[in-house]
Amino acid sequence: MTSLTYTLVVNGSVYGEQSARSAYLFALALLEKGHRLTSVFFYQDGVHNASRLTVPANDEFDLVSAWQVLAQKYQVRLETCVAASLRRGVVGSQEATQHQLDGDNLADGFELAGLGSLAEAMLTQDRVVQF
Template identity: 75%
Template structure:
């Protein structure tokens, strides 16, 4: 039986295992034939959507991995807009709205409100939090 999933990632892109575990889980569920509809990055997890992370040469580039996963499997990557703004992860639209001269939301990521997460909780078969 194929199921639809949304993942909620609360852990920062680096400094905890949470986001990497979520990515590995995402790969595994897709490999098993399930559908990953979206990944909602919340709290410190919004750092996964920053275009300004530069891991060391011998480290896994998790932001690029999320982008590739999204491109290959049509997965929505959503950062909580309120949590992202508090942590300096800003889309072009939010930068304009708030009079900021720059933005840094990585390509393939979008900013969304908690309503998007609530909708996913109502419409997906499974919501898994990391």
């Protein structure tokens, strides 16, 4: 079997719909099959996956934490669209300072990136799968 490189694009919010969780399960499956996941690009409402202020109930799956563990274990970049993030209140420390905000909430392991990063992935990865 040939190993392929992947980037996932997640448009769905961390909770309230299934697409982000489906993307996570797909990521695990392709990694277990020996493929390489280079990055996950969170776009539109998907940027909510990058908020460190998300607190699921004790009996719920912690998807933000799961993305962080996956990224660390498999060296996957978790990229969050900077424009979509700022519109939705997901802010890194640099942007908080730049826009004179009281604080930031970008979870550890996530980074803000522009659409150029997604365009590059589309040109260089074997597969780009959108959820």
